[in-house]
Amino acid sequence: MSDTTTVLIFALLPVLGNFAGSLLAECIHTPRWLLGAALHGAAGVAIALVSIDLMPRILQSAPMWLLVLAFLAGAFVSVMLYRGPVGRGGGRAREAAARGWSISP
Helix, strand or coil: CCHHHHHHHHHHHHHHHHHHHHHHHHHCCCCHHHHHHHHHHHHHHHHHHHHHHHHHHHHHHCCHHHHHHHHHHHHHHHHHHHHHHHHCCCCHHHHHHHHCCCCCC
16 A cells, blocks of 8 residues: 555544544434533643644744734634624524524534
8 A cells, every 4th residue: 555545544534533423413312411521622622732732833933912912802703702693683583693603402
């Protein structure tokens, strides 16, 4: 087997895992607590990746004011995503607008 074929096979493993997980998620009812735990675990992996692998490189190459500005912009967008759709309308319209942003089993 050539090196290119080996690389392609390894590159397809996450695709196959994602596809299998999507099929499994559609077929099995997941409790809310398990969904929340999985999302917290995924967020923890993402934060660990940024803090261990990417942050030392960013701190060396970017000025501090730019990092602070990017952090504040991310916090602002996060708050707007939380408050934005819910703040529009009232009653059923408010719930329908928020439903697109929520995670429900």
